[in-house]
Amino acid sequence: MGVDDIVNKGKQLFEQNRDKIEDALKSEKAEEVSDRILDGAADAIKKVVPEGQRAKVDQVRENVDKHVGNQ
Template sequence: MGLDDLVNKGKELFEQNKDKVQDALNSEQAEGVSDKVLDGVSDFAKKVLPDSVDSKVDEVRANLDDKIGNQ
């Protein structure tokens, strides 16, 4: 099985289950997990980047958080 076959199979599986995937992304469990991940990544970014970009990091984190979970 080649790479193209794997990609096509992945696309097929996604299309067959996209409603379930969307429900999972909008669940309370996804919200909790995404909050922890986004908090960790943004905290790390704020430690290694200049303080002048902290507000941009917060903005990006908020935008991502709006896309995942139920809050």
Template sequence: MGIDDLVNQGKEFLDQNKDKIDDALKSEQAEGVSDKVLDAAADFVKKIAPDSVDEHVDGVREHVDKAVGNE
């Protein structure tokens, strides 16, 4: 089985389960997990990056947060 076969199987799986995947991404559980992960990632970047990028980090965090979960 080659890479192309794996990619095609992945595409098939996504196509067959699109509704279930969308529901899972919009769930309360996904919201809680994504908030924790996004907060940790944003805090890490803020610690190592110059303070001048903090606003951009917060903007990216908010944008990603809107795409995952139900809030």
């Protein structure tokens, strides 16, 4: 089985389970996990970027958060 076969199988599985995947991404658990990951990533990034860029990091974090979970 080659890489193309694996990719095609993944696409098939995604299409067959699209509704379940979308429901999982909109779940409360996904919201909790994504918030923890996004908070940690934003905090780490803010430690290394100039102070003037920290507000932009928060904006990006909020934008990403809108697309995962249920809030």
